[in-house]
Amino acid sequence: MKNTKGINRRDFIKKAGLIGGAMSLAGAGAAGLAAGAASESYTGWGRTAYGKDQFFNRKPFFTDTPTYEKTGAPARIPYVDDLFNRLRELRRLMMAPPGQAPAWSWEMGAEALPEPLKSYYADRPGALDEYRQALENARQQRANWPKYRADHLLAEAYSAAHASFLSGPGSFPPQPQGPPEESDFRGMDNRYLELKSPRHGSDLIKQITHTFGASLVGICRLKKEWVTQGFLRGVGRTDFEVPAHWNYVVVVAAPHEWDSMYANPIYGNSYDAYSKLRFIVGKLEVFIKKLGYPARAQFPPTSFDIAMPPVAIDAGLGEQGRHGVLITPELGANTRLAAVITGMPLEADRPINAGIKAFCNKCKICAEECPSGAISFTDKPETVVRGYRRWAIHQEKCYKVWNTVATSHARGCRVCIAVCPYTRKRNWVHNIVRVADPRDPTGLFATAMLGMQKTFFSYPGPEAYLPPPDGSNKTYIDPPKWLKTDEWFIK
Amino acid sequence: MNGLLSNAPALMYFDVIFGSTVLKPLFWMIMGGLLILFFSGLRLWFSDLGIAMRWWKWALFAAWFMGVYVTIAGGFTLVGENEARAGLYFMGVFGTLLIILGAGLWRILNTK
Ligand code: SF4
Ligand code: SF4
Numbered sequence: 001m002k003n004t005k006g007i008n009r010r011d012f013i014k015k016a017g018l019i020g021g022a023m024s025l026a027g028a029g030a031a032g033l034a035a036g037a038a039s040e041s042y043t044g045w046g047r048t049a050y051g052k053d054q055f056f057n058r059k060p061f062f063t064d065t066p067t068y069e070k071t072g073a074p075a076r077i078p079y080v081d082d083l084f085n086r087l088r089e090l091r092r093l094m095m096a097p098p099g100q101a102p103a104w105s106w107e108m109g110a111e112a113l114p115e116p117l118k119s120y121y122a123d124r125p126g127a128l129d130e131y132r133q134a135l136e137n138a139r140q141q142r143a144n145w146p147k148y149r150a151d152h153l154l155a156e157a158y159s160a161a162h163a164s165f166l167s168g169p170g171s172f173p174p175q176p177q178g179p180p181e182e183s184d185f186r187g188m189d190n191r192y193l194e195l196k197s198p199r200h201g202s203d204l205i206k207q208i209t210h211t212f213g214a215s216l217v218g219i220c221r222l223k224k225e226w227v228t229q230g231f232l233r234g235v236g237r238t239d240f241e242v243p244a245h246w247n248y249v250v251v252v253a254a255p256h257e258w259d260s261m262y263a264n265p266i267y268g269n270s271y272d273a274y275s276k277l278r279f280i281v282g283k284l285e286v287f288i289k290k291l292g293y294p295a296r297a298q299f300p301p302t303s304f305d306i307a308m309p310p311v312a313i314d315a316g317l318g319e320q321g322r323h324g325v326l327i328t329p330e331l332g333a334n335t336r337l338a339a340v341i342t343g344m345p346l347e348a349d350r351p352i353n354a355g356i357k358a359f360c361n362k363c364k365i366c367a368e369e370c371p372s373g374a375i376s377f378t379d380k381p382e383t384v385v386r387g388y389r390r391w392a393i394h395q396e397k398c399y400k401v402w403n404t405v406a407t408s409h410a411r412g413c414r415v416c417i418a419v420c421p422y423t424r425k426r427n428w429v430h431n432i433v434r435v436a437d438p439r440d441p442t443g444l445f446a447t448a449m450l451g452m453q454k455t456f457f458s459y460p461g462p463e464a465y466l467p468p469p470d471g472s473n474k475t476y477i478d479p480p481k482w483l484k485t486d487e488w489f490i491k
Numbered sequence: 492m493n494g495l496l497s498n499a500p501a502l503m504y505f506d507v508i509f510g511s512t513v514l515k516p517l518f519w520m521i522m523g524g525l526l527i528l529f530f531s532g533l534r535l536w537f538s539d540l541g542i543a544m545r546w547w548k549w550a551l552f553a554a555w556f557m558g559v560y561v562t563i564a565g566g567f568t569l570v571g572e573n574e575a576r577a578g579l580y581f582m583g584v585f586g587t588l589l590i591i592l593g594a595g596l597w598r599i600l601n602t603k
Contacts, residue, residue, distance in 0.1 A: 010535055017532010020525040025563055027522045032564035034509040036571020036578075262573065429568045456569075456580035477573050 041425040044215035056329035066351035072387040074225035130396035162271035173282030176234030191292025216253035218315030245343035263479035277338035293344035316349035319356035323416035332422030366416035
C-alpha cells in the first residue's frame with residue numbers, strides 16, 4: 001500500500017527498524033555510560049543507612065575454616081607489631097628529657113634497643129634502616145612541598161578537613177581512661193530490658209550500625225590471639241589478660257570516597273573513611289552502653305587493642321589480600337575497619353571463602369604497582385606470623401613511600417587499594433563478576449577476568465607515582481574535577 | 492553523577508533520566524519499543540533477502556545481538572567509571588569477536 005509520499009508501509013517498517021536497532025544500541029551505550037558514572041554505584045556513599053550496601057549474598061560461601069592459614073600455635077600480638085606503635089616507641093627513646101642524653105640513638109644500633117623493639121628488628125634485618133631512610137625522605141618531602149602545593153592545594157585541604165577530628169578537644173570518640181573493667185562500663189545504664197535472643201541482638205546492632213553510616217557490619221566472637229599484648233589503651237604499657245567481658249566484636253566497614261581514592265597516592269586520604277568510622281563506632285559504643293552492656297570502640301588510625309583484618313575475617317566480611325588489607329565482595333580493598341568490643345550477647349556471623357585469597361595467589365597487580373616494593377611477589381603467602389601463614393607487607397618500606405610522594409607530609413599512599421581489581425564500584429558489570437567468579441569451581445572465570453584486567457586496564461607502573469626525578473607524580477586514575485585546584489583557583 | 496561525568500558537565504543531563512524513578516523505566520520502555528521496531532523491520536529484511544528464518548535462527552540472531560548490546564553497554568560502563576582505555580579495549584576485543592561470529596552467523600542464516 002503506497003502512502004501519499006510514495007513510501008510503502010513495508011519499506012517504512014524496514015527503515016524504521018534499522019533506525020530503531022541503531023537507536024537501541026546507542027541507548028545501550030548511554031545506559032552503560034550512566035551506569036558507570038551513577039552516584040548509586042559509589043558503594044557506601046548513598047544507600048548505606050538501610051543496609052543496602054551490604055548486598056553480597058555470603059551464605060553460599062560460609063566456611064568453618066577461615067581463609068587465614070593456621071600453621072602453629074597462635075599467640076597474642078606484641079604491640080610493637082603495629083608500625084605506629086613502633087615508631088612512637090622509637091621517637092620516645094630518641095627524645096631526650098631536658099638536660100639528659102636520649103635513651104637511644106641511631107649510632108647505638110638495633111642491638112641497643114630495649115625489648116620488644118630489639119627482637120622485632122633483629123627478626124627483620126634492614127627494617128630499621130628503611131625507617132631511617134623514611135625520615136630522610138620526609139625532609140625532602142617537606143622541601144618539595146612548595147613546588148607541588150599549588151597543584152595539590154585542594155587535596156591537602158580535603159585531607160586536613162577529614163583529619164581535623166583526630167586530636168584535640170573535638171576528638172571523638174573519647175579514649176578509654178583506666179582499665180577496661182572500669183572504662184568499658186563507664187556511662188553504662190542499668191540493664192532495663194532483656195534481649196529476646198542473641199540473634200535479635202545481632203540484627204538490631206547491625207541495623208542501627210548501618211543507620212550510623214556503616215556500609216558493612218559483621219559480628220564475631222573475639223579470639224584471644226587477635227588481642228594485642230604489652231600495651232592497653234587507657235592503661236599504657238602493661239601485660240594484661242583479655243578482659244572477661246570482651247566476648248564479641250561488632251566489625252564495621254566503610255569505604256573511602258571513590259574518585260579521590262582512585263586518584264591515589266596524591267589525591268586520596270585515609271581520614272575520610274576514618275572520620276566516618278570513628279563516629280559510627282563512637283556512637284555504637286554509647287548505644288550499647290545505654291542498653292546496659294559494656295562496650296569499647298576500636299577506631300583508626302591507631303586506637304586499637306585488637307588486630308582488625310582477622311576479626312573482620314571471622315565476622316565474615318571478607319578475606320585478606322596480598323597487600324595485607326581486607327578485601328570485601330562489596331568494597332574490594334576500599335574497605336576501612338573499626339569495631340566495638342562488647343559483652344552484649346550476640347550471634348556471631350561465619351567466615352566466608354569467596355575465592356579472594358586464591359585469586360591473590362595469581363593476581364599480583366598490587367605488588368607490581370607498589371612504589372616501595374613492600375608487597376610480596378611469591379605465588380602463595382610464605383610469611384608465618386604468630387602461628388598463621390599470611391600475606392604481610394614490609395611496613396617500613398611502605399612508610400618510606402608515604403614520606404616520599406608529593407603530599408605535604410606522610411599521609412599515606414594507598415595505591416595498592418586503588419589498583420586492586422576487587423576495588424570496584426557497584427554497577428551491573430562488576431556485579432556480574434561478583435556473582436559469577438566465586439561460584440565458578442574451575443577458576444576459568446577468574447583467569448579470564450585477570451587476563452582482561454591486565455590487558456584492558458592501564459597501570460602507570462611503580463615508579464610513576466613518585467616525584468621527579470624517580471617518577472612523574474602520577475595517580476592511578478586522574479582526580480575528579482572537584483579536587484583539581486586549577487579548576488577553581490588562579491595559579 | 493560522579494567520576495567522568497563530574498568532569499563533563501554536559502553529560503550530567505543523563506542524571507535527569509537515570510536518576511529519576513519515573514524517567515528511568517520510561518527510558519527502558521522506549522528501548523523495548525525500539526527493539527520491537529527493529530525486529531519487525533528485520534523480519535521484512537530477511538524475507539526480502541530470501542532468508543528463511545526458523546525459530547532457532549532467530550534465537551541465534553537474538554543471542555548475537557544481545558552480545559553486541561552487552562558489549563556496547565559494558566564498554567561504555569567502563570568509560571563512565573573513568574576507565575576509558577579499558578572500555579575501548581573491551582569493545583575492541585569483544586566487538587572484533589562479534590564481527591567474526593556475525594560473519595559465521597550470516598552464513599548459517601543463509602542456509603535453508
Ligand atoms: S591487587 Fe590482586 S594480588 Fe593484590 S590484593 Fe588485589 S587481588 Fe590480591
Ligand atoms: S600503600 Fe603504597 S607503598 Fe604501601 S604497600 Fe600499598 S602500594 Fe605499597
